[in-house]
Amino acid sequence: MVDLLALQKHFILAHLRPGDAAVDFTMGNGHDTAFLSRTVGPTGSVTAFDIQPLALCRTEETLREEGCPPNYRLLCVSHDRAPEFVRGPIRAGMFNLGYMPGSGHKELTTMRKTTLPAVENAVAMLGRDAILLVAVYPGHAEGAEEGRELEAYFSTLSRYKMTVAQFRMLNSPASPYFMICETKA
Numbered sequence: 001m002v003d004l005l006a007l008q009k010h011f012i013l014a015h016l017r018p019g020d021a022a023v024d025f026t027m028g029n030g031h032d033t034a035f036l037s038r039t040v041g042p043t044g045s046v047t048a049f050d051i052q053p054l055a056l057c058r059t060e061e062t063l064r065e066e067g068c069p070p071n072y073r074l075l076c077v078s079h080d081r082a083p084e085f086v087r088g089p090i091r092a093g094m095f096n097l098g099y100m101p102g103s104g105h106k107e108l109t110t111m112r113k114t115t116l117p118a119v120e121n122a123v124a125m126l127g128r129d130a131i132l133l134v135a136v137y138p139g140h141a142e143g144a145e146e147g148r149e150l151e152a153y154f155s156t157l158s159r160y161k162m163t164v165a166q167f168r169m170l171n172s173p174a175s176p177y178f179m180i181c182e183t184k185a
Helices: 004-013 031-040 053-065 079-084 112-125 141-154
Strands: 021-024 045-049 072-075 090-096 126-136 162-167 177-183
Touching: 004 031, 004 090, 004 126, 004 177, 021 031, 031 045, 031 053, 031 072, 031 090, 045 079, 053 072, 079 112, 090 112, 112 126, 112 141, 126 141, 141 162, 141 177
Parallel strands: 021 045, 021 090, 045 072, 090 126
Antiparallel strands: 126 177, 162 177
């Protein structure tokens, strides 16, 4: 069976190196933040966003438990405001859309009105030989619409400047899937 999480990390690791800058646009419980923090190491930097204070608490706990270097900044701010806090190009960005697992608030999800501008901003932040990974959860109405809007947006990007791909299980249409956007070296 295809392990989508392992595949996501495979694509990120093809670009992200120690000393790089990365952004977790949807920190949730902090697992992507921790992965990025360990990957860029003590000389790199990670900025992570979430609108829920609980996400910051859980992410801090995850980072501490996993022994991550103090190379991160956690912000209780919507991901569409990232350009206010992140300067310069980034080598990797991650979005894990939907609701925060284990929060008990499945009704509190990422929304198209902020997700699309956040993804557009993230694409603009990518440096050379960089990657943006967006995980989509189409099992609820907002997630399905987010996915359709993102597919439409990504299909407009110049193939001469970046490569965009989508990875999904064709025989399970409500399963999560992800899109990657890679800039040319």
